[in-house]
Amino acid sequence: MLSPVILIPALLNGLLTGAVYALVALGLTLIYGVLHIINFAHGALLTAAMFAAYFAFKVLGIDPYLSVFIIAPLFFAVGYALQRFVIGLASHGEDRNMLLVTLGLAVVIENALLFGFRGDTRTIDVPYAFQTIDLGFTYLAVPRLVGFVAVFVVALILWLIMSLTDIGRAIRAVAKEKLGAQLSGIDVAHVYAVTFGLGTACVAVAACLLMPTYYVNPGAGNAFVLIAFTIVVLGGMGSVPGAVLGGLMIGVVESLSSLFLGDSLGQVGIFLIFIAVLLVRPQGLFGANA
């Protein structure tokens, strides 16, 4: 058995990594909850947002923690437009078609980035990238701590939007009963697009939080999105608290299994959990209304 000296930092690190996973998963679960499809373009949008954060820093000199306030609204608009003018129009309201269209979008975005920026891996240098806080028994990386806090802020904002605003009420109505919502005068296409926009904005926030310590290349988002799928399934598709808890759990599982199995097999642990949950309890650990 490993000593607590190794185990506890691994646990804490897992929690902090899991927070960013949770943020990616939050966007995915939100879209699933309302549109009832898996957005396969999620990873590509994450990559695109990471590139946006990268260029905001390199060209304009804006720190990712500040550019998030520009990039998140920008990606809200991108998501809104994609759903309204591409996915919604091309899929004719069929779930199977929506899956294909989001997959097509993923292929287009990812390869357009590859075409535009080549396969090079890029990083940015920020002064706080390696800053740590000494807890006495272990160190915590500052950027990861920021990410951890941000997840709860974003979840809170989402919750406030959902429960207090008109559009939030409309989104909940469409998620519960699409036809009924339509009959009471809710513009479903608009609600779908807003939801997709919110989901995309979540991913943009995650991208900005990742950039100080992570790298970006045209495939960077994929690593996260497969994990996000797992989290969403684990937490129950469409469940926001499920996404947050699932994200933290997966972070810990990954951290511990890398510790015991090594880095590449650590990933297998995640997918085995994923497949097991899908097969045994597809409604997720916390989902009741799947």
Added chain:
Amino acid sequence: MKSFAPIALVIAVLTAVPLLVHSNVVLNFLVVALMIALAGQGWNILGGYGGQYSFGHAIFFGTGAYVTAILQVQYGINAWLAFGAGIVAGAAVGVVVGWLAFRAGLRGSYFALVTLAFAEVLRILASVAPITGAGVGTLVKLDLRFAALQFESRALFYWLILALVAVALVVTYAVERSRFGAWLTAVRENEDAARALGVDAVAVKLGAMVISGAITAAAGCFYVQYFLFVDSHIAYGAWISVEALLTPIIGGAGTIFGPLVGALVVKALGEGALLVTGQAPGLDLVVFGIVLIAVVGLSPRGIVGLRQQLGARFGSRRGAGEASRG
């Protein structure tokens, strides 16, 4: 499709190609296109006729490829036998994955996800397991003998892959005409209604998955014999999962010639894009993605369906009724 004649005609025309065209570039293009068509024909049985959209058909392609390569390299088994074993392995993997997924009642998004996850698990395992050559991959020795299933002339490889595509066409034709095919389409259109009428949906989908797995695995087996190399990214990478789905969707999902038409169009577009931009990476796939979205949006039954759609628009009223239902 009612008659067998179009299939015989298409195969006959394609068989004659190497007699008229001697350019290795053209033949190589056609071999790769037919290989992708074969992978797509596998997907088409399950996805096109059965409505179960797999996003991880690399599971079968990769398994076929690795079994063919490993049996030859590690165990010295004859290439023809290894090829057959690869196809059987694909069917077997289809049984396992299908049994797990369908028994758990996974549909739609969930089924797409679980196939994707299986492909990813296999990719990671193949990239670390010693038997697959881990990160280095497995190299099959060059041995240009008929007994080793390697040919010096491109034309023979072309005829081999064409024969496999022809078998898949005949299998698809048989499925379409059979009672099993009718059950499968019923499950696609409305699974609950099909169940209510006494169709054993799980068994039908499982059967489709097995046929589908065997056909796509054959494409993987061929890949190894043609390129003599396989690693985890080739075998279980996302590229083949995407191409196996792209070709039938673009050509026409749930039609006999869909994957073949789709593969030729997609590969031609890809080559065109690369030609225009001077081999810059990514652009061919951008084109694929745009075509995929456009086809889903404009002609849900693909290029083959488009012909029917246009025919209906300018043709008889009865035809119009059929197309609007499709």
